[in-house]
Amino acid sequence: MPTGPKGEKRPADVIGNAVKVMRILTGEETEEFPADDGKNKAAQELGRKGGTARAAKMTSERRAEIAKNAAESRWKK
Numbered sequence: 001m002p003t004g005p006k007g008e009k010r011p012a013d014v015i016g017n018a019v020k021v022m023r024i025l026t027g028e029e030t031e032e033f034p035a036d037d038g039k040n041k042a043a044q045e046l047g048r049k050g051g052t053a054r055a056a057k058m059t060s061e062r063r064a065e066i067a068k069n070a071a072e073s074r075w076k077k
Helices: 014-026 039-058 062-075
Strands: none
Touching: none
């Protein structure tokens, strides 16, 4: 049986999966996620702080350059 992004079990066929999603959306079933996703919470928080600090010390020209390079690489694919 296939698994979802957090390891939950999903129906293998397309119709069964569509029915399960419909039942979750209408409230007939509840979607259960594992309590622990296996990631270190402290490391996640430090990662968020690092990204914010990096963006704060970058100049607007450098941010524009990075955005331009990212857009060019997306269009090359």
